[in-house]
Amino acid sequence: MYSIGEVSKMFDIPVSTLRYYDKEGLLIDLEKDKSRIRKFNENNLEALRVIECLKKSGMQIKDIKEFMHWCSLGDKTITKRKEMFLKQKENIELEIKELQKALNMINYKCWYYSEMEKDGNEKRMKNITLQDMPKEIKEIWKNAH
Amino acid sequence: MYSIGEVSKMFDIPVSTLRYYDKEGLLIDLEKDKSRIRKFNENNLEALRVIECLKKSGMQIKDIKEFMHWCSLGDKTITKRKEMFLKQKENIELEIKELQKALNMINYKCWYYSEMEKDGNEKRMKNITLQDMPKEIKEIWKNAH
DNA sequence: GGAACACCTAAACCTGACTTTAGGTCAATA
DNA sequence: TATTGACCTAAAGTCAGGTTTAGGTGTTCC
Numbered sequence: 001m002y003s004i005g006e007v008s009k010m011f012d013i014p015v016s017t018l019r020y021y022d023k024e025g026l027l028i029d030l031e032k033d034k035s036r037i038r039k040f041n042e043n044n045l046e047a048l049r050v051i052e053c054l055k056k057s058g059m060q061i062k063d064i065k066e067f068m069h070w071c072s073l074g075d076k077t078i079t080k081r082k083e084m085f086l087k088q089k090e091n092i093e094l095e096i097k098e099l100q101k102a103l104n105m106i107n108y109k110c111w112y113y114s115e116m117e118k119d120g121n122e123k124r125m126k127n128i129t130l131q132d133m134p135k136e137i138k139e140i141w142k143n144a145h
Numbered sequence: 146m147y148s149i150g151e152v153s154k155m156f157d158i159p160v161s162t163l164r165y166y167d168k169e170g171l172l173i174d175l176e177k178d179k180s181r182i183r184k185f186n187e188n189n190l191e192a193l194r195v196i197e198c199l200k201k202s203g204m205q206i207k208d209i210k211e212f213m214h215w216c217s218l219g220d221k222t223i224t225k226r227k228e229m230f231l232k233q234k235e236n237i238e239l240e241i242k243e244l245q246k247a248l249n250m251i252n253y254k255c256w257y258y259s260e261m262e263k264d265g266n267e268k269r270m271k272n273i274t275l276q277d278m279p280k281e282i283k284e285i286w287k288n289a290h
Numbered sequence: 291g292g293a294a295c296a297c298c299t300a301a302a303c304c305t306g307a308c309t310t311t312a313g314g315t316c317a318a319t320a
Numbered sequence: 321t322a323t324t325g326a327c328c329t330a331a332a333g334t335c336a337g338g339t340t341t342a343g344g345t346g347t348t349c350c
Binding site for chain 2: 049050056057074079085086088089092095098099105109110114116117121122
Binding site: 003004015019023032035036037038 | 326327328329
């Protein structure tokens with residue numbers, strides 16, 4: 001059993017955010033003692049790990065709440081929950097692809113700017129074409145477009 | 146030369162958002178004709194590509210504006226701009242790593258739920274340990290934690 | 291000539307995800 | 321005993337990144 005302050009340190013999430021998640025219904029079976037103090041058990045910590053993961057995958061608080069509600073309904077929602085994870089898997093794979101494209105653009109710019117830095121001005125690079133690029137930069141450029 | 150409506154379709158960005166970017170100073174040398182109608186040229190389109198890429202890499206509008214301002218100052222800001230791209234490269238690489246970790250978590254959950262679906266209930270999977278997992282799932286689990 | 295359409299500005303409004311504030315409880319320490 | 325520190329609630333505030341609204345201009349189709 002952990003206090004909200006301990007959990008805050010373990011997960012590096014502000015106490016106010018943990019209370020907010022609780023208020024929004026993301027921590028469904030979180031218990032409180034006689035003085036209304038929250039007590040986090042292993043299930044609650046696992047819920048928090050799932051919350052962080054679903055947030056990373058782009059899910060909104062209200063949808064995470066809905067998922068947590070399904071969890072509390074037991075066996076009859078297993079398929080629903082599995083399908084939700086399959087959908088988030090697609091989301092996150094797409095997001096990684098987009099980030100990799102952006103990374104290629106940034107890597108191209110890094111090369112472009114280090115060439116300009118050598119020249120000390122923008123003249124030569126302003127008119128650069130695919131033919132002028134080294135093979136590996138050409139590849140990066142293509143993956144960025 | 147393109148109208149705002151054409152650019153909106155080309156980039157799949159709402160017209161209102163393009164106007165907002167212009168208002169916030171992200172489209173520094175965007176020209177307007179005698180009736181104040183925006184005319185996008187190739188430089189402006191390239192700026193938009195960079196804006197989308199920097200946004201993906203987690204940069205805020207006000208910092209993108211600052212970058213665009215550096216661009217307008219010419220040769221003396223080349224090194225500054227290069228260093229900004231190097232920093233965004235780190236950001237985006239870190240973000241990809243975090244997303245991959247979340248993806249491992251989600252993949253683990255997908256396996257976990259498909260096993261539960263076979264059983265029709267949560268009993269067996271609730272008490273699963275590392276030893277019970279197939280080798281490849283064990284790897285996924287480890288990369289998620 | 292008038293209606294439809296694409297454009298314009300300024301300003302108000304919206305949304306999600308928190309964070310801060312104000313006022314209070316409770317247990318342990320000086 | 322009083323003050324410190326960790327906890328509590330409800331409600332208001334904040335912030336980024338847009339979106340919507342209200343009122344207007346200029347061009348083209350019927």
